Structures are given as structure tokens and as C-alpha cells.
Amino acid sequence: MDETGRKFVHVIGGMSIILFISLFGHTIFLLIALPLLILGMITIQAEHEKFYLPVFSEIYKNFERKNVLPGKGALWFWISVMFAYSFLKPEIALVCVVCLSVGDGFATLIGKKGVFSNPINNKKTLEGQLAFIFTSGLFLFVINKLGAMELFFVIFASIAEVINVDIDDNLRISLIGLIFSLFYG
Numbered sequence: 001m002d003e004t005g006r007k008f009v010h011v012i013g014g015m016s017i018i019l020f021i022s023l024f025g026h027t028i029f030l031l032i033a034l035p036l037l038i039l040g041m042i043t044i045q046a047e048h049e050k051f052y053l054p055v056f057s058e059i060y061k062n063f064e065r066k067n068v069l070p071g072k073g074a075l076w077f078w079i080s081v082m083f084a085y086s087f088l089k090p091e092i093a094l095v096c097v098v099c100l101s102v103g104d105g106f107a108t109l110i111g112k113k114g115v116f117s118n119p120i121n122n123k124k125t126l127e128g129q130l131a132f133i134f135t136s137g138l139f140l141f142v143i144n145k146l147g148a149m150e151l152f153f154v155i156f157a158s159i160a161e162v163i164n165v166d167i168d169d170n171l172r173i174s175l176i177g178l179i180f181s182l183f184y185g
Contacts, residue, residue, distance in 0.1 A: 005062065006063045006065070008105070013077070015101060015102070030085055030086060047060050048069060076170040077170045079170070079171070080170040083171075084096040084174050089184075095136075095150050096173055098154075099136050100173055103131075103132040103154065104169065104170070104173075105135075106134075107135075107161060112125075114126065121164045133154055140154070157173045
């Protein structure tokens with residue numbers, strides 16, 4: 001499948017979460033996020049059971065990767081965002097969500113066209129990792145939230161994104177946030 005539409009939704013979704021939280025706060029977000037998580041799990045199960053849900057089935061059909069549990073990526077993304085805003089300081093959670101959406105989205109979009117194999121993981125490209133760092137850093141700069149801690153976080157999150165371990169990359173980035181919160185808490 002063409003990742004462009006999928007990653008566009010990924011980036012816009014994350015930026016929408018950031019906007020919502022900046023307007024209403026992370027507590028209101030978490031109060032809404034849990035019911036949405038449950039709804040998402042129900043739709044994933046329904047799709048897995050081949051039960052047609054008019055809006056959700058069309059979204060899965062148009063944006064989900066083939067041969068993957070429908071909604072798996074979105075579920076991990078949502079859980080990771082909820083984890084970040086439940087357990088991390090809001091400023092660290094913000095950097096997590098920027099990395100999860102902007103960094104990860106552009107890493108895929110640019111990395112798919114890359115030619116230089118990443119020395120950390122040869123299935124990824126160096127261009128993708130650099131796009132992750134640049135776009136996350138640029139977004140944080142534009143919203144006036146880029147400092148030394150945030151830049152270090154983005155770099156470490158980009159490494160977490162490319163390492164080849166059997167933990168979802170969205171969760172890895174939130175775990176980097178947990179580690180950073182211990183040092184910058």
C-alpha cells in the first residue's frame with residue numbers, strides 16, 4: 001500500500017491531538033481518550049470478525065496496511081499518547097506526541113525514498129531518521145518548545161524508532177519519554 005495517505009492521517013491526527021490539548025488541557029483529553037480507546041478496540045474486533053461498520057471499515061480499507069490486524073498501528077499510537085499524558089510531565093508528553101506523529105510520519109514518507117541504509121537497522125534509511133529529527137525539531141521550534149532537552153529527546157526517539165526490537169515503535173518512543181522524565185523530572 002502507498003504509505004502517503006496513511007502517514008498523512010498519522011501526522012494530522014497527532015497535530016490535532018496537540019491542538020486539542022493546548023486548547024482544553026491533557027486532563028480533558030484523557031477523559032475523552034479512554035472511551036475512544038474502547039470504541040477503537042470494538043471497531044478493531046468488528047473489523048477482524050469481518051463485520052462491516054460504514055465509516056470505520058472504509059477507513060481501515062483505505063488506510064490500513066495489508067496483512068496486519070486492522071487498526072493495530074492506530075491502537076498503539078493512541079495507547080502511547082495516553083501513556084505519555086498519563087505518566088509524563090506535559091512538556092515531555094508533548095515532545096512524545098510530536099515524535100509519534102510528525103517525526104514518525106515524515107520519517108516514513110521521506111525514508112521510503114531514501115538510498116542510504118541506516119547503520120542501526122538496514123531495513124530503515126538514514127534519510128528517514130534525519131527526517132524524523134529535522135521535522136520533529138522544526139515543529140517544536142515553530143511552536144516555541146525546542147530546547148536542549150527536547151532536541152536530545154528527539155534524537156533518542158529517532159534511535160528508538162529505528163532499532164530492531166519486538167516492541168511497537170510508538171510504545172518505544174513513549175518509553176523514551178519515561179526515561180527522560182526520570183532525568184529531567
